[in-house]
Amino acid sequence: MKKINRRDFCxxxxxxxxxxxxxxxxxxxxxxxxxxxxxxxxxxxxxxGNWPFRTLKYAGAxxxxxxxxxxxxxxxxxxxxxxxxxKNIDAVNEALVNECNRFxxxxxxxxxxxxLAWPDWEETLRRCHENYKMKGVRIYPSxxxxxxxxxxxxxxxSEVTRRKMILQIVGDMDDSRNxxxxxxxxxxxxxxxxxxxxxxxxxxxxxxxxxxxxxAKLLDDLMAKTRVMLDTARIESAGGVEALLEGxxxxxxxxxxxxxxxxxxxxxxxxxxxxPVPADRLTFGSHAPFFPVENNLLKLFESELTLEQTRAxxxxxxxxxxxx
Amino acid sequence: MWIDINAYTGHWxxxxxxxxxxxxxxxxxxxxxxxxxxxxxxxxxxxxNTQTANDSLLGEIRQHRLSKDRIIPFAVINxxxxxxxxxxxxxAEAGFRGVRIYPQxxxxxPEDPACLELVKKCKxxxxxxxxxxxxxxxxxxxxxxxxxxxxxxxxEWTLKNFMPLIRAVPDAPxxxxxxxxxxxxxxxxxxxxxxxxxxxxxxxxxxxxMPDLISQYGAGKFAFGTHSPxxxxxxxxxxIESLRSGEASEHDKExxxxxxxxxxxx
Numbered sequence: 001m002k003k004i005n006r007r008d009f010c011x012x013x014x015x016x017x018x019x020x021x022x023x024x025x026x027x028x029x030x031x032x033x034x035x036x037x038x039x040x041x042x043x044x045x046x047x048x049g050n051w052p053f054r055t056l057k058y059a060g061a062x063x064x065x066x067x068x069x070x071x072x073x074x075x076x077x078x079x080x081x082x083x084x085x086x087k088n089i090d091a092v093n094e095a096l097v098n099e100c101n102r103f104x105x106x107x108x109x110x111x112x113x114x115x116l117a118w119p120d121w122e123e124t125l126r127r128c129h130e131n132y133k134m135k136g137v138r139i140y141p142s143x144x145x146x147x148x149x150x151x152x153x154x155x156x157x158s159e160v161t162r163r164k165m166i167l168q169i170v171g172d173m174d175d176s177r178n179x180x181x182x183x184x185x186x187x188x189x190x191x192x193x194x195x196x197x198x199x200x201x202x203x204x205x206x207x208x209x210x211x212x213x214x215x216a217k218l219l220d221d222l223m224a225k226t227r228v229m230l231d232t233a234r235i236e237s238a239g240g241v242e243a244l245l246e247g248x249x250x251x252x253x254x255x256x257x258x259x260x261x262x263x264x265x266x267x268x269x270x271x272x273x274x275x276p277v278p279a280d281r282l283t284f285g286s287h288a289p290f291f292p293v294e295n296n297l298l299k300l301f302e303s304e305l306t307l308e309q310t311r312a313x314x315x316x317x318x319x320x321x322x323x324x
Numbered sequence: 325m326w327i328d329i330n331a332y333t334g335h336w337x338x339x340x341x342x343x344x345x346x347x348x349x350x351x352x353x354x355x356x357x358x359x360x361x362x363x364x365x366x367x368x369x370x371x372x373n374t375q376t377a378n379d380s381l382l383g384e385i386r387q388h389r390l391s392k393d394r395i396i397p398f399a400v401i402n403x404x405x406x407x408x409x410x411x412x413x414x415x416a417e418a419g420f421r422g423v424r425i426y427p428q429x430x431x432x433x434p435e436d437p438a439c440l441e442l443v444k445k446c447k448x449x450x451x452x453x454x455x456x457x458x459x460x461x462x463x464x465x466x467x468x469x470x471x472x473x474x475x476x477x478x479x480e481w482t483l484k485n486f487m488p489l490i491r492a493v494p495d496a497p498x499x500x501x502x503x504x505x506x507x508x509x510x511x512x513x514x515x516x517x518x519x520x521x522x523x524x525x526x527x528x529x530x531x532x533x534m535p536d537l538i539s540q541y542g543a544g545k546f547a548f549g550t551h552s553p554x555x556x557x558x559x560x561x562x563x564i565e566s567l568r569s570g571e572a573s574e575h576d577k578e579x580x581x582x583x584x585x586x587x588x589x590x
């Protein structure tokens with residue numbers, strides 16, 4: 001497949017305005033490409049509400065929605081920061097829907113939450129689906145005090161699948177170096193998904209900010225044995241998306257200094273997979289307003305991707321996930 | 325006249341609060357005939373850089389025409405955070421009348437040198453230091469909140485935990501707020517607490533037996549406080565209003581409604 005460089009792509013498909021916008025990282029002016037068929041973006045990882053540990057510039061639906069729209073994002077899948085901390089989860093889910101509705105209709109898709117550590121999660125899930133018409137739910141095991149080994153998790157996964165909802169599992173919200181001294185999210189493993197999802201082949205599981213919790217071996221297994229999707233929010237390093245798609249066969253024995261130790265890339269927790277990750281398994285996720293949305297936009301252009309790969313990550317994969 | 329010396333606006337991470345905006349607070353003040361409130365930002369308690377919360381509070385006060393002269397801002401300062409001295413200076417210049425500190429949430433001890441330095445600087449600047457014994461009852465705490473739980477080996481903090489600070493800087497002006505888990509201290513500390521530069525607010529559950537406390541400390545030691553919007557708005561008020569004539573004179577009640585607070589704030 002012919003590769004095009006980011007400048008050609010931007011010029012051909014997105015127009016000069018976006019070239020200026022992306023390279024300048026300026027959202028000061030609304031996007032006007034003049035090309036009706038120019039691609040747009042579905043952001044599969046944003047959050048509404050307040051982050052308790054610092055003021056976020058674009059907190060809330062109105063500010064965040066306006067910001068995302070300036071970057072050609074036409075739909076955003078939104079969780080709520082309160083979902084991590086509150087006990088009354090249904091009130092959070094209702095508040096999320098109300099907050100989503102404060103911006104243009106349909107722009108924010110609410111992804112409520114379900115906490116298996118609390119009683120009656122079945123009713124919470126039912127309300128998310130039937131009352132609030134949510135397309136999916138987002139869980140935060142490290143904050144919500146359950147692991148994927150929770151006895152109810154297989155039933156939860158099955159029920160989400162039966163309802164044809166997407167299950168977003170958040171690996172982390174923040175880098176552990178930034179944690180507040182009194183608030184310590186728990187460690188947990190995503191590894192049980194490999195076996196569980198073989199029993200639920202139709203489950204639509206989407207991992208957000210997954211990188212720290214997924215080793216190269218686990219990533220290989222998730223790609224080979226499940227249909228798990230991944231977001232781009234925490235893919236690091238120059239050419240990170242490209243490296244993920246190409247795999248690192250040529251680098252697997254390269255020794256890096258990590259955590260004061262010499263390690264090969266396959267031993268580093270958030271390393272790239274030893275095997276290529278198919279482009280149809282990645283979705284654009286900004287983790288805005290926690291991360292600057294420009295950060296993830298730039299990833300699309302600083303990696304050398306084909307036009308098809310870029311379109312898939314920007315929009316097509318997410319569209320398929322939410323509509324099939 | 326009523327002055328509430330312990331109110332907040334802002335967000336508490338672990339539950340949805342009502343009446344937590346400045347506008348909502350002013351409505352409540354109007355409804356319950358409270359003339360002035362000492363207000364700090366709840367947001368600052370969980371921020372590392374507390375100054376953004378102080379700036380937001382000040383911005384909110386300046387934007388709200390009805391808050392003029394009725395809201396007395398206190399800054400949340402974290403002396404373990406670099407640059408706190410500059411934050412304090414800015415706050416003093418901006419008109420903050422005092423500082424509230426949260427050693428447990430900001431991960432230091434009241435007797436840590438940086439905290440002592442902060443309190444000494446507050447004293448120099450004529451700013452009151454607000455010591456909050458607890459924010460929420462640990463029995464209802466979120467699993468992500470402070471690890472101290474009442475009735476366990478690692479119990480909640482009490483007044484005793486703040487005494488090393490008061491002993492080290494005994495002549496700074498202090499508000500001691502939302503007192504829970506008792507007022508029991510040793511005799512020397514009890515004498516220290518009786519000094520005129522320390523005021524207790526009436527919001528905490530350890531002040532349920534006001535007549536006894538007035539006998540022990542005198543009516544000049546207490547001032548109306550709500551700890552709202554985390555606690556209900558009226559308990560601190562009822563603790564004063566429900567005192568019988570034999571327990572507190574009308575003059576004493578008026579001191580607790582506002583007179584004692586004015587002594588510190590004016």
